[in-house]
Amino acid sequence: MNLNQAIWEKGDFTRIAASMRESGEALVGTLGVKKGLKILDLGCGDGTTALPSAKLGGDVLGVDIARNLVEAGNRRAREFGLANLRFQHGDATNLSELPDKTFDLVISIFGAMFAPKPFDVAKEMVRVTRTGGRIVMGNWIPNDPTLVAQILKISAAYTPPPPAGFISPMTWGVEANVIERFASAGVPQDGITFSRDTYRFNFDGSPSGLVDLFLSYYGPTMNAFEEAAKNGRADALKKELYALFESQNTAARKDVTSIPATFLRVTVAVN
Numbered sequence: 670m671n672l673n674q675a676i677w678e679k680g681d682f683t684r685i686a687a688s689m690r691e692s693g694e695a696l697v698g699t700l701g702v703k704k705g706l707k708i709l710d711l712g713c714g715d716g717t718t719a720l721p722s723a724k725l726g727g728d729v730l731g732v733d734i735a736r737n738l739v740e741a742g743n744r745r746a747r748e749f750g751l752a753n754l755r756f757q758h759g760d761a762t763n764l765s766e767l768p769d770k771t772f773d774l775v776i777s778i779f780g781a782m783f784a785p786k787p788f789d790v791a792k793e794m795v796r797v798t799r800t801g802g803r804i805v806m807g808n809w810i811p812n813d814p815t816l817v818a819q820i821l822k823i824s825a826a827y828t829p830p831p832p833a834g835f836i837s838p839m840t841w842g843v844e845a846n847v848i849e850r851f852a853s854a855g856v857p858q859d860g861i862t863f864s865r866d867t868y869r870f871n872f873d874g875s876p877s878g879l880v881d882l883f884l885s886y887y888g889p890t891m892n893a894f895e896e897a898a899k900n901g902r903a904d905a906l907k908k909e910l911y912a913l914f915e916s917q918n919t920a921a922r923k924d925v926t927s928i929p930a931t932f933l934r935v936t937v938a939v940n
């Protein structure tokens with residue numbers, strides 16, 4: 670069994686993605702998407718960035734390892750009447766079904782970072798981008814004080830250590846690693862730019878309500894919760910997450926949630 674696939678097919682990431690739509694749309698608004706631009710959204714989920722890219726006229730293919738999310742994405746494309754948006758199953762570590770130099774823009778917002786074999790992932794992203802094209806990644810940053818890095822840090826304390834050789838997805842949030850991975854795919858350092866950006870998790874309910882969604886539907890947190898339960902620590906994990914989400918909530922009302930999270934935005938020029 671492919672564990673990477675299993676973790677994302679567990680639960681239902683669409684329930685979390687619903688809180689990320691505004692930021693996805695805002696990010697896409699900065700990418701200069703024009704009618705007919707050929708776009709690959711890699712690790713696209715149910716289309717938080719793929720769908721607004723298609724609304725702006727891009728010719729968009731979403732690729733994701735989770736079959737339930739591919740299905741959900743295609744359903745959303747139909748609901749929005751977007752014939753220029755389709756989703757298919759695929760693995761960022763090996764995109765052999767996609768020809769070389771196909772896309773003007775490869776987007777991967779908190780997507781490809783979760784695939785194993787980061788050097789293969791960088792190579793594949795570069796290979797399918799046409800000369801003169803761009804890759805834009807959004808990667809969470811290890812040890813960052815904002816939401817996502819803290820969820821992962823807290824969860825890690827309740828789970829057994831990963832197997833030897835495991836490369837944390839969070840290593841994609843370190844500039845030196847990104848440079849090394851794209852260098853091995855033939856991209857010089859001066860073709861890569863970095864900036865810090867912010868996503869907001871907006872939820873029409875209390876912060877603890879959003880935690881409950883993570884515990885019930887977000888694969889990595891579900892796994893941590895199951896592991897914690899085995900040691901009688903499920904309540905302790907829940908309590909830590911409630912405290913985290915409450916302390917980071919910036920909404921004026923307590924029964925509504927809006928939490929910012931910082932990420933590393935990476936832009937790669939492929940020449």
Ligand SMILES: C[S@@+](CC[C@H](N)C(=O)[O-])C[C@H]1O[C@@H](n2cnc3c(N)ncnc32)[C@H](O)[C@@H]1O
Pocket residue numbers: 673677678682686689693711712713714715716717718732733734735738759760761762777778779780781783784785
């Ligand atoms: C945190 S979600 C982000 C989804 C989407 N980009 C968004 O912004 O809503 C991570 C996504 O990466 C996908 N993913 C993880 N490993 C992958 C791989 N090896 N190949 C393709 N997609 C992968 C997961 O299935 C999941 O949809």
